Amino acid sequence: MTTSADSHRSGLWVAAGTFVLWGLMPLYWHLLKAVPSLQIVAHRIVWSAVLVVAWLVWKQGRGWLRAALARPRAAWMLGLSGLLIALNWSLYIWAVNAGHVIETSLGYFINPLLNVVIGVLFLRERLTRWQWLSVGIAAAGVLWLTFNYGSFPWIALALALSFGLYGVLRKLLSIDAVSGLGVESVYLFLPALALMFWGEANGSGGFLPLNGNPGWGVGLDVLLIIAGALTALPLIGFAYAVRRVPLSVVGLMQYIAPTLQFLIGALVFHEAFDRDRAIGFVFIWVALAIFVLDSLWRSRRQSAPVVTDRIAVESR
16 A cells, blocks of 8 residues: 555655756657757657557547546646746747757756745745745756846746646646646647648658658667657656655755756857856755755654654564
């Protein structure tokens, strides 16, 4: 039988794996740099939809969609969350392949702060004094980075806002992770398929060698199909985690992904990273260290009475 502690622990592990995978994704999208960004997004949606819907039909039968949409508010909330995640994907892939990986990492540093604030203000989650301190220091780092970019960081802010709102919608809607992603995929499938066909017809596509266009080649075609699985798995993991772990905790764990993205941008793609940016990132890393140490201390403090009580019972 699964206990609440087991559920919380599994949620933490799934969240960590999800954010590591997201953090490494710029390396994958860079392999597809020859493909136009909108075509990458279209293929990502189509192949993800095929895989997820096939899985749901196999596991739950053909009535899975009707059952999912029968839930209160599911139809419009999943429609809205689908639009938000499509916007997030489109902007993110374009930014990565346009040489803005470090700015995308700033967006995902801002995003957990939004989740923490939303969790406290609207979902009645509570933070300790040390957690508030970590949030404050991280906010100072984000503000420093924002005002020292030299231009309005619209990419970072748009990424943060779109994914923050997506997380809130999935937190509020009581639906399992795979079914929710399946409904979102159904909403997005036809527009994405139309975009694919439009690209093939006007020459911006290259999945198939048509009208004298030699295409992108088998290698890139396979990478585009695999992108569907790489899209579905972390989103399912994220939706799974936010239903089992407080949104404030998930929000701060999300710093894993932008840290990896930042390292890839600076060390692998050699994007500019000057002293001002370094100062801002140090603020954020110090904040994360404070949060982790506080979480470890509270975990030990809470487990101590449980161990004492068990010893007392066994001694009787």
